Amino acid sequence: MEKNERYRPGETVPASGIYECDCGQEHHWSTDVRGHTFPPLPAGCPGSTWGLRTRAHQE
Structure with missing residues (x-):
């Protein structure tokens, strides 16, 4: 999983962590x-x- 990958609401979380929205x-x-x-x-x-x-x- 790369840090630049983006996920839409409702999709499955691929790795535990802190996520930010893309509003900038x-x-x-x-x-x-x-x-x-x-x-x-x-x-x-x-x-x-x-x-x-x-x-x-870390995994």
Whole structure:
């Protein structure tokens, strides 16, 4: 999994970690667990996908 991969809300989280939306304002974050689904983006956020910011642990 590459840091530049993007995931849509409702897709399965590939790796546990902190994800950020792609709105470019760096203020919408989500801590997600591998195997769960990505949450909807926050209300009012102009972004459309989540991207990995920091892995929870090394695999």
